[in-house]
Amino acid sequence: xxxxxxxxxxxxxPKRKLWPWFLGGCLTLIVLGGLAVAAMFYFGAxxxxxxxxxxxxxxxxxxEHFGAVSDAGMDFGAMMEAGQAGQxxxxxxxxxEKGEGRLVIETDQATQAFKSATLTLPSGETVEVDAATMxxxxxxxx
Numbered sequence: 001x002x003x004x005x006x007x008x009x010x011x012x013x014p015k016r017k018l019w020p021w022f023l024g025g026c027l028t029l030i031v032l033g034g035l036a037v038a039a040m041f042y043f044g045a046x047x048x049x050x051x052x053x054x055x056x057x058x059x060x061x062x063x064e065h066f067g068a069v070s071d072a073g074m075d076f077g078a079m080m081e082a083g084q085a086g087q088x089x090x091x092x093x094x095x096x097e098k099g100e101g102r103l104v105i106e107t108d109q110a111t112q113a114f115k116s117a118t119l120t121l122p123s124g125e126t127v128e129v130d131a132a133t134m135x136x137x138x139x140x141x142x
Contacts, residue, residue, distance in 0.1 A: 056069055059129075061129060089106050
C-alpha cells in the first residue's frame with residue numbers, strides 16, 4: 001500500500017541558532033547607548049564651558065589680568081570637593097593671552113547669591129574681587 005502523501009524532503013541545511021544574533025543585537029544597542037550618553041556629556045560640558053567663557057570674559061578684572069580669554073571651563077572636580085567640605089562654590093579655570101588662573105565664586109547655599117569671589121592671577125597672586133565686579137557677576141548669572 002502506498003501512502004497518500006509523499007514523505008517530506010530531507011532538510012540538508014542545519015538549523016540556524018538565533019541566540020547569537022539576539023546577543024549581538026543587545027550588545028550593539030548597549031554600545032550605541034553608551035556612545036550617546038558620552039556624546040551628550042561631552043557636548044553639554046562644551047556648552048557650559050562656552051557659557052562660562054562668555055560670562056568670565058565680561059568681567060573687567062579678568063580682562064585686565066588675563067587679556068582676551070581663550071577658555072574658561074568650570075572645574076567640576078574641585079567644585080565637588082568643595083561641596084563635600086560644605087562649601088558652595090563655582091570655580092572657573094581661566095586661560096587668557098597673559099596666562100592661566102582661576103576664578104572662585106562663593107555662593108550662599110540658600111539663595112544661590114554670590115557672596116565673594118577670589119581671582120588667582122597668572123603670577124599666582126590672589127585678588128579679592130571688589131563689590132562692583134560682584135554685582136556685575138551676579139547680573140550675568142543665568
